[in-house]
Amino acid sequence: RRSRLSADQSTGVQNSTEPSMKLFTSFGGTAVASASLPDAASLVPRGRGFCLMQNDTAAAPKTFLQRRDNPVVSYVKGKIAAAENNPESKMLPFDGYFEMGCFADSTPEELWVKSPKNEAVTPKQCFNFCRDRPEARFFGLTEGRVCYCVPYPTLSGGNGGSEQCTAVCSGDNTQFCGGMVKSSIYEMHRCGDVTEAAEKDKKQIEALVEKWMFFTSRWEYVVSALTAEGKKIDVADIRQRVFGLASELEAKLSDTKAKVADLNEKLGPLDVALGAFSPEAATSEMMRAVEDAQAEAALFVAALEESAEDLRNFWDQHNLDGSMAFRSIDSKALADDLSHLSTDVNFMPKKVIEAIGCDGVPANGCDDFPDKLTYFVVGKKHLASLFQVYNPAKPIDGRPKLASAAEWKVWASKECHQMCIMTPGCVGGNAIGSSAGEMYAFTCNLKESVEVVALSKNGEASDLMTGFLFGSYYSLHKKDIKYRVADIVISADGSEQPALAPEGPPSNSPPGGEGG
Numbered sequence: 001r002r003s004r005l006s007a008d009q010s011t012g013v014q015n016s017t018e019p020s021m022k023l024f025t026s027f028g029g030t031a032v033a034s035a036s037l038p039d040a041a042s043l044v045p046r047g048r049g050f051c052l053m054q055n056d057t058a059a060a061p062k063t064f065l066q067r068r069d070n071p072v073v074s075y076v077k078g079k080i081a082a083a084e085n086n087p088e089s090k091m092l093p094f095d096g097y098f099e100m101g102c103f104a105d106s107t108p109e110e111l112w113v114k115s116p117k118n119e120a121v122t123p124k125q126c127f128n129f130c131r132d133r134p135e136a137r138f139f140g141l142t143e144g145r146v147c148y149c150v151p152y153p154t155l156s157g158g159n160g161g162s163e164q165c166t167a168v169c170s171g172d173n174t175q176f177c178g179g180m181v182k183s184s185i186y187e188m189h190r191c192g193d194v195t196e197a198a199e200k201d202k203k204q205i206e207a208l209v210e211k212w213m214f215f216t217s218r219w220e221y222v223v224s225a226l227t228a229e230g231k232k233i234d235v236a237d238i239r240q241r242v243f244g245l246a247s248e249l250e251a252k253l254s255d256t257k258a259k260v261a262d263l264n265e266k267l268g269p270l271d272v273a274l275g276a277f278s279p280e281a282a283t284s285e286m287m288r289a290v291e292d293a294q295a296e297a298a299l300f301v302a303a304l305e306e307s308a309e310d311l312r313n314f315w316d317q318h319n320l321d322g323s324m325a326f327r328s329i330d331s332k333a334l335a336d337d338l339s340h341l342s343t344d345v346n347f348m349p350k351k352v353i354e355a356i357g358c359d360g361v362p363a364n365g366c367d368d369f370p371d372k373l374t375y376f377v378v379g380k381k382h383l384a385s386l387f388q389v390y391n392p393a394k395p396i397d398g399r400p401k402l403a404s405a406a407e408w409k410v411w412a413s414k415e416c417h418q419m420c421i422m423t424p425g426c427v428g429g430n431a432i433g434s435s436a437g438e439m440y441a442f443t444c445n446l447k448e449s450v451e452v453v454a455l456s457k458n459g460e461a462s463d464l465m466t467g468f469l470f471g472s473y474y475s476l477h478k479k480d481i482k483y484r485v486a487d488i489v490i491s492a493d494g495s496e497q498p499a500l501a502p503e504g505p506p507s508n509s510p511p512g513g514e515g516g
Contacts, residue, residue, distance in 0.1 A: 093132035094188035097139070099123070102165035103155040105140055105183045112140075112148035120171030121147045123186060131188060140185050142178035145170040153185050195277050198294045202270055205263060205297055212260045212308055216253050218439065219315065222387045223250045225434035225441040229463060233432070235454040235484075237378040242432055245318075245385050245443060252311040259304040266297040320386035320415065320444055321398075327422040334418060335400035338410040345417070345428075345468040346375050348453065352483045356455065373455040373485070376467040377428040381448035386419065388412070390440040405435035409464045416444035417468055427473035433464040450477070454484045 113136065115121070115129040126147035130139040136149035144167030165184045169177035178184045226246035233239045270293040277286045316322060324331055348358070358373065390408060395401055402408050413431045420426040426446045433442020442464050450469055459465050474481070482491060 094127075095131070095190055097123075097127045097186045097188045100138075100185045100187055102179070102182050103153070103185050104181060105142075105150075105185065106154045106156065107150050107152075111150060113150075115147040119147070120169075121145050121177055122169045122171040122175060123177070123184070125171055126177075127186065127188065136188070138185060138187050140178065140183035141165075141169070142167070142183040143180055144168050144177045146178070153183075155185065195274055195290060198270065198274055198290050201294055201297065202267065202274065205267060205270075205301060208301065208304070209260055209264045209267070212256060212304065216257050216260065216311075218389050219249065219253060219387075221389050221437055221439045221441040222246070222443070223253065224437060226432070226443060228434055228436065229432050229459065229465065232459045232463065233376075233456055233465065235376050235378070235456045237452070238376050238430060238432070238454065238456070241382075241385070241445065242443065245387075249314065249318075249387075252307075252314050256304070256307045256311045259300070259307045263297065263300040263304050266293070266300050269293040270297050315387070318385055318387045320388040320419065323384070323386055324415065324419060325398075327419070329415075329418055329422055331398055331415060332400045334414045335402065335407070335411050338407050338414075345470060347469065347471055347474040347478070348483060349478060356483070356485050358455070373457065374459075374465045374467070375469075376430050376454045376456055376465075377447055377450045377469050378452040378454050379428075379447040379449040380451065383423060383426055383446040383448050384444075386416075386444045386446070388415070388442060388444070391438075392435075392440060393438075405440065405462060408435055408440050409466075412440070412442050412444075412464055413466050413468075416442075416446075419444055420446050420468070420470075428467065428469035430467040431464055432466075434462055435464070436462040450481060452482045452484055 113130070113133055115126060119125060119129070121141060121144070123141060126139045126141055126149075129147060130136050130149035133149045135151045137151055138153050139147065139149045140153060141147055165176050165179045165182050167177055167179050169175045176184065223246050226242050226249075230239050230242040230246065233242065270290075273286075273289040273293040277290050321331070353359075356373075390399065390402075390412070392402060392405075392408065400411065402411060412433060416429055416431040420429045423446055425448045427448065428450050429444060429446040431442055431444050433440065450473065453467075453469065456465065
């Protein structure tokens, strides 16, 4: 039986590329098994199919390996040819089948391998005829007297409709073998393969759970960093944006984490069912338990797929690493010189510097000012908010190995600065984050316009709080830019102005509703 999950879902957790999560499910009907049918009493009924028990194998009709004198046919470019010496014809015969339903099969009839006309047709007879035909995976019954084998049917018109499969089988008048237009379609499989697909699905689900546990736990550092820093920032405009980003990411993470937990819980019943299954002593109850647990897990994979896709899309839109790679920015090279950012950033008119008591080097955050102010830019035209997580113990490929949190703060600031340089229309931005956890995280907010330079109190040593404004923009707009310290707004000529209303929604609350 085909696996319910795509094979490429087993991607390792360190891979940052989201793997495909599409599901592959069998057609309708209950997956069952059968074999040669010497005696109905020796069969285990299973939905609309049967499974031959171990002690009945001797009664099975001869396989191709046992009946070499009989010609076996194979599909070669749409034609039927003798294949007695074809290695592919020596496949292990199927010993199970299940009914898919009543369909119109538009497969060209020249691709059919038909059973002899003089044979009395039943589903069992057709299965025994097709079970070891090379390349055949399905068989069909039509007109009550025609049995044919195909690699894959071409189906349309499911159960129902004006033409039903109500033609009585020529070999058993208690069963139906298709209709005059439609076919009764069956899929073949091997009883010993009942657990193979389920085991494969289980491994892929475990890898999927591990992958999303890794990503969600990693991205939670961004939420923690932004929430913590937002509480320390006394610039309402910046504070609101930081809390808004943290809240949106937290909501998407919470949904995906819940879906991961639900899927992980479904691994238990599947594991129990697989542990109880024995191919040598299989019962219909064992088969049903495995298949039901497998089907249930597949439903939860689909739920995780939807949630994770939403989260992944959000992250990709805000992924600093991806944006830098797109613009060919060498992140590791930015760590070659961590002594400074640039001299062409963070300007203030002399009269403003005198009015607020800042030193003459605002680019370093006014370090000589008694309250240790840091330089933020505020503008109504916002270009992008980008996230990054840095693992100091084991940086991913393309990132430098930094010696300290202090180096990380300079390097992260340089990344944001360089990102602005390479982004059309960007005139400045803010880098805000924290190195307090096992992983460091920050957001880089890029601006297309700047109306206010806000000076905020510096945070602690673990805090990344810095902004920048390019000299070219400052030169053109310095007379229009306002400078704000706490509730005091200063114009370019050094005169105080009425306080400005903060940019953005009127909320100062961090994620979870806690006051700032």
